[in-house]
Amino acid sequence: MPDAWDDIAPAYDRATRASRAHRAKYARLSALVREARVERLLDLGCGTGLLEEHLFDDGYAGSVTGVDSSAGMLVLARAANLGHDARFERVDLARTLPFEAAAFDGAVVVNVLFLLDDPLAALREVHRVLTPGATLLVVAARPQAREQGASGARRGDGAPAAGWRRFWREHFAGATALEAAREAARVAAALPALRATARFRARTDAALAASGRALPGPAEVVGLLDNAGFTLASAEDLPGGESRLYRCERR
Numbered sequence: 001m002p003d004a005w006d007d008i009a010p011a012y013d014r015a016t017r018a019s020r021a022h023r024a025k026y027a028r029l030s031a032l033v034r035e036a037r038v039e040r041l042l043d044l045g046c047g048t049g050l051l052e053e054h055l056f057d058d059g060y061a062g063s064v065t066g067v068d069s070s071a072g073m074l075v076l077a078r079a080a081n082l083g084h085d086a087r088f089e090r091v092d093l094a095r096t097l098p099f100e101a102a103a104f105d106g107a108v109v110v111n112v113l114f115l116l117d118d119p120l121a122a123l124r125e126v127h128r129v130l131t132p133g134a135t136l137l138v139v140a141a142r143p144q145a146r147e148q149g150a151s152g153a154r155r156g157d158g159a160p161a162a163g164w165r166r167f168w169r170e171h172f173a174g175a176t177a178l179e180a181a182r183e184a185a186r187v188a189a190a191l192p193a194l195r196a197t198a199r200f201r202a203r204t205d206a207a208l209a210a211s212g213r214a215l216p217g218p219a220e221v222v223g224l225l226d227n228a229g230f231t232l233a234s235a236e237d238l239p240g241g242e243s244r245l246y247r248c249e250r251r
C-alpha cells in the first residue's frame with residue numbers, strides 16, 4: 001500500500017541533505033557507531049539511507065540493515081548503491097521484526113519513535129534482536145518551548161505523544177505535507193537546495209505551531225527506553241538544538 005512518505009521522499013531527501021544540522025547529526029551518529037565497534041547495525045526507519053552514506057564515507061567496516069515502511073524512501077536508499085554491506089528492507093515497525101533474536105550488535109532509531117502508535121512495543125522488538133550489551137542510539141526531536149507550554153497540563157497520561165502523532169499524520173503525512181513537499185520540490189528545481197530547505201521547514205514549523213501539539217519530552221523518551229530494557233549511558237543535544245541523542249546499552 002502506498003505510504004505518505006512515498007510522496008514526500010524526494011523532497012525529504014533533498015531538504016535533509018541541504019541541512020547542516022542534519023549532516024552534523026549523521027556525522028555524530030557515525031562516530032558513535034564506530035566508537036562502539038558495531039559490526040552488524042540495524043537502522044530502524046532508515047528513510048533514504050543518509051546515515052548509511054555517512055557511515056561508509058567515514059570508513060565503517062561492518063554491515064548495516066536499514067528498514068523502513070516506505071517503498072519510496074527505500075528506492076532512494078537503494079539508489080545510492082552502497083555495496084553489499086548495506087541492505088534495505090521494507091518493514092513495518094508496528095509488527096514483529098523479521099529477524100532472529102540477537103541478530104545485531106547495534107541499532108539506531110533516528111527521528112522515528114514519535115511516529116509509532118506503540119513505541120514501547122517497537123523498542124521491545126529492538127531489544128529482542130540485539131545482543132546483550134549492544135548499543136542503541138535514539139534521536140528524538142526536542143519539544144520546543146511553545147509546545148511544552150501547550151501540553152504541560154496533559155503530561156503523564158500519554159496525551160502529548162498521541163497528540164503529536166496525530167499532528168504528524170494530519171500536517172506532515174497529510175495534505176499540508178504533500179503540498180509542502182511539492183512546493184519544496186518545485187522551489188528546489190529552480191533555486192539552490194538551501195532555499196528549498198528553508199521553505200520546507202517553514203511550512204512544517206508553521207503547521208506544528210498552529211496545532212499546539214507536543215513532541216514527547218526527554219523524560220518520556222528515557223522512560224520508554226528503560227521500560228524496553230535499555231540503560232541510558234548518555235544524552236546530548238545535537239547541533240542546531242532541535243534534537244537530542246540518547247545513547248543506551250541493551251540490558
Ligand SMILES: C[S@@+](CC[C@H](N)C(=O)[O-])C[C@H]1O[C@@H](n2cnc3c(N)ncnc32)[C@H](O)[C@@H]1O
Nearest residue numbers: 005045046047068069070073092093094110111
Ligand atoms: C523523519 S523520517 C527519518 C528517516 C531517517 N531515520 C533519517 O534520519 O533521515 C521518518 C521515517 O520513518 C519511517 N516510518 C514511519 N513509520 C514507520 C513504521 N511504522 N515502520 C517503519 N518505518 C516507518 C518513514 O517512512 C520515514 O522514512
